[in-house]
């Protein structure tokens with residue numbers, strides 16, 4: 022079994038982006054008590070978890086924190102858990118935040134992977150997305166990253182922004198590639214329920230690409246980045262080499278245990294998933310009383326696990342390991358569904374090779390539906 | 396006075412929503428037929444579906460003990476009647492069991508189509524008619540106008556009318572008095588040989604069939620050996636009685652009375668509405684008039700969505716059949732859908748009800764094939780075949796002559812809708828029309844039409860073009876020549892036999908195209924493009940395609956919140972369970988019935 026991963030949610034943002042449905046607040050008055058509390062939360066799990074080989078500090082906007090504050094958190098992690106020297110320690114950075122000194126200090130805290138929320142190289146798109154940085158900030162952030170000596174880092178990009186076309190998107194991709202990041206994530210803008218963006222979309226303020234256009238963006242992204250030397254290893258993720266994939270995210274995909282700390286964070290261990298309060302108040306209150314700030318939990322049935330395994334595996338280029346699936350769920354998929362597999366192969370949606378059912382690029386584009394077939 | 400003098404048998408007839416069920420409840424309450432504690436509104440409509448759809452499907456009866464102003468206690472037997480053309484025969488049998496009716500008219504709406512149609516039915520049976528103006532509590536009530544209509548449109552004596560508010564319970568006493576005073580007591584001779592009219596039957600899982608009947612002559616009591624004159628079966632009577640809210644056992648049922656007979660009848664098909672019951676050892680001369688064997692006119696196959704559920708379905712159908720004598724079925728198998736049953740129905744409403752009850756009461760998930768009428772085919776070798784199942788349709792080249800059943804439709808409506816109704820009838824291949832005016836401003840239109848045109852959506856469209864004022868009734872007349880063809884539907888090149896239809900050649904292309912369009916609306920997108928085609932033999936007459944999913948994947952499963960994503964997919968997966976896999980295409984249950992909906996819905 023792989024070692025578990027640790028996720029730390031920093032629930033603060035300077036401004037709220039209208040498309041975002043992650044939990045965060047712009048009221049930063051409680052940052053200090055939050056830090057004390059999250060360290061307390063670590064203590065509560067010190068018995069249940071002992072070693073993590075990935076730590077991911079996400080948010081929210083962790084780059085709003087000072088080095089001192091981040092140091093407290095990371096020291097807390099080391100105090101309560103074992104984190105081996107080769108562990109992947111990632112932090113999400115908003116390109117508007119931090120100077121070279123801050124980046125360097127991150128390095129000295131042991132952070133070895135940066136995830137830069139660039140989102141776009143078009144100021145127009147950044148404005149639509151309500152981001153507080155501009156394309157110049159991205160170049161500056163990249164400079165800092167490289168000068169501080171990070172060799173493992175990734176960029177986040179968003180496509181499908183109103184006003185964008187394939188041509189302008191290709192230009193954004195070209196800018197990204199010119200910076201040679203070892204890792205790239207390219208997400209299609211999703212209209213999430215209960216976000217300001219969803220509201221204005223319902224009011225008809227803008228259009229989003231239809232299914233055909235979405236597919237065109239998706240295929241173009243994949244083709245462009247593959248040509249530029251990246252491997253499309255998950256629906257939205259690309260890596261220059263296998264060692265530069267996100268080791269942390271992989272744990273979500275294959276049911277490796279993970280502990281999520283902070284408001285709204287999810288955890289998974291031994292078939293049980295639980296999640297924290299999605300409000301800083303509820304979170305702080307529970308911890309002040311010394312109890313885990315858990316809002317709910319569920320124990321996955323075998324069917325739940327099966328469905329998750331299917332849809333999570335089919336989101337990755339590696340796909341389903343037929344033998345492992347059969348061992349766990351007693352179903353030899355190619356034997357049970359020979360004609361389905363054949364028609365999916367003929368239709369160019371999967372390849373069935375070396376004991377794996379792996380989605381093609383077109384298959385990745387319909388991964389959710391693929392999972393429902395079996 | 397004899398005991399018959401204290402009996403009144405009556406029905407309430409009305410246009411829909413004029414308050415029949417509400418008035419029935421009120422009468423029941425008023426006569427203490429039911430205490431408030433277990434009183435449930437609209438007691439006579441006791442199946443869920445009836446209550447939801449507000450229609451009465453099966454007739455029911457109840458005895459109301461009423462002490463009149465003259466100090467005597469009367470037994471008022473209220474016989475409820477179904478309200479849809481699919482069940483017009485049952486209506487006529489119920490009325491044949493009565494001596495009078497309350498003709499209920501909404502004070503605000505006045506005389507409507509079914510008011511008139513029902514009135515004519517009552518007149519056919521020579522019944523005493525008491526017009527009752529209901530809903531006088533409504534601010535929009537216009538009693539004067541209704542009285543005027545009773546005179547001019549119904550041709551009834553205006554002095555005879557009563558007024559009530561069934562909702563508020565006013566005028567109920569007067570109605571009960573009028574029933575006693577104006578409706579004749581039943582006639583009949585208790586000393587004569589038994590003849591009893593069956594107007595309904597129900598199945599009780601403990602006692603077998605409970606026969607609802609009106610005793611015309613003679614008496615019946617437990618221990619008697621009875622015979623069903625049409626069916627011929629004999630049984631020993633176990634119990635007789637009246638209907639109060641529950642069955643009330645009696646020593647005897649005698650001429651003029653309405654009640655039930657339990658005789659251990661387990662074979663429900665022995666009991667037919669309209670048949671006459673007599674005594675084995677002292678039979679009456681001849682059966683009561685008006686018996687018709689109700690024959691199914693619409694046929695469709697039923698399949699379980701999951702083939703594993705076939706046995707379960709078989710058991711459910713068997714049980715269901717006990718409660719619905721007009722439903723017939725036999726085994727059937729489809730290449731596309733596997734094992735199932737071929738079923739016969741009185742009409743599409745009946746089909747709908749059967750489907751709904753099987754799903755609701757017996758928890759079955761069903762697929763229904765496209766309904767069809769029964770065609771007559773003469774083959775080149777001279778043999779004649781009746782075919783109601785498209786999958787038994789012989790090769791076209793073997794057929795010398797095709798014929799389809801025709802009906803004579805009688806439609807009554809205010810004159811102003813005549814044009815629209817005639818247009819509809821012509822569209823439905825109606826012919827040999829005739830027109831008459833039974834009352835001022837009221838037109839009666841007779842058309843001969845192919846039954847196949849009528850079963851699908853005619854009744855709904857007729858109601859809509861006549862804005863609900865029209866009444867419609869029909870009888871089968873004969874088979875007539877028809878240039879028939881078999882239209883097959885192919886999904887990705889694979890024939891789905893349950894979607895095949897036998898249609899007139901002139902309608903084939905339109906019908907094929909419509910089927911393809913409907914399927915396109917109903918079948919959700921899938922992994923691959925789906926080609927939908929309609930074909931006659933090898934010739935494709937219509938086609939359309941459903942595009943495949945091109946992009947359907949969420950961008951992120953962020954921060955380990957995989958449960959949310961899984962729940963979304965689970966929901967979709969549940970939806971898929973209600974679909975039938977044909978080749979590599981999942982077809983939802985709804986697609987099968989959607990094929991025959993018309994464009995005007």
Ligand SMILES: Nc1nc2c(ncn2[C@@H]2O[C@H](COP(=O)(O)OP(=O)(O)O)[C@@H](O)[C@H]2O)c(=O)[nH]1
Pocket residue numbers: 409410411412413414415416417418449529530531532533559560561562563
């Ligand atoms: N205001 C008023 N509404 C009534 C009266 N009688 C029935 N209704 C309403 O009319 C509607 C139809 O009544 P219902 O008894 O179901 O009619 P049915 O279709 O003839 O059985 C219902 O909403 C009743 O509540 C009445 O006397 N006054």
Ligand code: SF4
Pocket residue numbers: 033034036037038041042043045080081082
């Ligand atoms: S997208 Fe990131 S920066 Fe914007 S509100 Fe959401 S968490 Fe904060």
Ligand SMILES: [Mg+2]
Pocket residue numbers: 415416417440449450451
């Ligand atoms: Mg009713």
